[in-house]
Amino acid sequence: MNAEAKLLSVAQGREDFHRGFLALQEEHAYEVKQFRGVIPLDLEGTLFRNGPGSMNAGSEAYGHWFDGPGMVSAITFQSGKVHFRNRYVRTPKFVSDQRQGHITQRGFGTQIKGGPLRNLFRPISNPANTGVSWHGGKLCAFYEGGQPFRLCPSTLETLGPELYDGLLNSRKTLSAHGKIHSRTGRQINFGVNLAGIGLSGIRCALDVHDLPSRGGPVRSCRVPLPYFPFIHDFALSENYGLFLVSSIRFGLSGPLMGLRTLSESMSFDGNKPVRGLLIDLRTMSLAKEFELPPALVVHFGNAFERDQEFIVDFFQSDNSEGFDWLCDVFNVEQVTGAGLVRLRLNTKTGRALLSPHHNGLIGEFPAWNPRQTGKRTDRCYFVAHSQPDNKGFFNTVVCLDTETGNIKSGNVGEHCHTSEALFAPRRGASDPHSGYLLAVVYNALHHRSEIQIRDAENPAIEVGAAVLNHHVPFGFHGHFTTDLFGAIH
Numbered sequence: 001m002n003a004e005a006k007l008l009s010v011a012q013g014r015e016d017f018h019r020g021f022l023a024l025q026e027e028h029a030y031e032v033k034q035f036r037g038v039i040p041l042d043l044e045g046t047l048f049r050n051g052p053g054s055m056n057a058g059s060e061a062y063g064h065w066f067d068g069p070g071m072v073s074a075i076t077f078q079s080g081k082v083h084f085r086n087r088y089v090r091t092p093k094f095v096s097d098q099r100q101g102h103i104t105q106r107g108f109g110t111q112i113k114g115g116p117l118r119n120l121f122r123p124i125s126n127p128a129n130t131g132v133s134w135h136g137g138k139l140c141a142f143y144e145g146g147q148p149f150r151l152c153p154s155t156l157e158t159l160g161p162e163l164y165d166g167l168l169n170s171r172k173t174l175s176a177h178g179k180i181h182s183r184t185g186r187q188i189n190f191g192v193n194l195a196g197i198g199l200s201g202i203r204c205a206l207d208v209h210d211l212p213s214r215g216g217p218v219r220s221c222r223v224p225l226p227y228f229p230f231i232h233d234f235a236l237s238e239n240y241g242l243f244l245v246s247s248i249r250f251g252l253s254g255p256l257m258g259l260r261t262l263s264e265s266m267s268f269d270g271n272k273p274v275r276g277l278l279i280d281l282r283t284m285s286l287a288k289e290f291e292l293p294p295a296l297v298v299h300f301g302n303a304f305e306r307d308q309e310f311i312v313d314f315f316q317s318d319n320s321e322g323f324d325w326l327c328d329v330f331n332v333e334q335v336t337g338a339g340l341v342r343l344r345l346n347t348k349t350g351r352a353l354l355s356p357h358h359n360g361l362i363g364e365f366p367a368w369n370p371r372q373t374g375k376r377t378d379r380c381y382f383v384a385h386s387q388p389d390n391k392g393f394f395n396t397v398v399c400l401d402t403e404t405g406n407i408k409s410g411n412v413g414e415h416c417h418t419s420e421a422l423f424a425p426r427r428g429a430s431d432p433h434s435g436y437l438l439a440v441v442y443n444a445l446h447h448r449s450e451i452q453i454r455d456a457e458n459p460a461i462e463v464g465a466a467v468l469n470h471h472v473p474f475g476f477h478g479h480f481t482t483d484l485f486g487a488i489h
């Protein structure tokens, strides 16, 4: 029995959502013909999604959800019709694993078979599986430990590594959470990079970049860090980028010596405060440093400035359970989310106030209207568990009014589970709240996925759904653009 058959057998004996991690090996391109409700005429554009398309290479299973090869989907909405396309990113890792039929490169939580010597000093390979972004005429698939891969937006064909005119190289990487400044159209992104070896060990740096949409110079700054930090995402306002270094410690000697994976070397330290770094994007310099109580912070909602305050909502937890299940997705009982909190940071004094949103929801994947990025906003969309048991995978799409605390939510259906839901504005709408939440939902009963289109102001209302001919494995992040790719005739 090969690894895929083993995974299928394991998944079929477990909770229904486990089958949502199974591979989609085929690459499709077709006009969707099965619908529920209507596809609204004022929904026009392309939803790109990225995530691991498979959890095995031939006969071997990857040891962590983060190590499956990136598969990008493009779902195009035009004139009430829907087109679907998916294609694996042809990274060197993907090509090598496919050609040889087993795991040939090391991952974040995956060792090459054969013991420590086979893994000694081997870097983590890049599956390009975490995010996808359309910016400056380039569609790129991202992974935070490597360089982006550029794709053709119409065919999803892999064009090669994107180095941004020499900004990146094998030692300088870019995160999967770049954000497009809504006023300037520039992409603000960052990389965590090794900066050398000192007396106390490895030195690292946070490199922040301001990338133009079309031509022009890249503006960058570097913040030295005396340790290897966990920084996955950041928050962007009109003038600032906020970075929070979580209370995570990495023991790097084991991974370097090939003894264990980087995933196995990370641990939550309840005595290590979160370190806050506020970057002033006008001067590209560190404006403020501050501390918050120990926490694991993964994803941020939209940020904005009000008077002297930088305000942002983000998900945080006081342990690393949110990471522990990722190395065993076919056995997890509960996909762990986190609680949403609000940070108000005085940009002049550096005083930080943290307060929870008291809604009792355990969720993740915050989203907002991308036209509002960095601007004042009072909506945070996310996915969550239906209460009270919080078991299984996320199954609820939520709209939170962050000013009033009012919640409206919709369950995606029985035996159905959803990854990140993204906001798509109604064509021509000036109201920033007017739009849809697009969720790629896995229906375990039929082992198929559908694109649910929900009213952003009240996700309980499903406007319509495009039912695919197959399933799409659970993914990480996506990008909606009003530009149209994928032919619909």
Ligand SMILES: [Fe+2]
Pocket (backbone or CB within 6 Å): 176, 177, 232, 233, 299, 476, 477
């Ligand atoms: Fe992420």
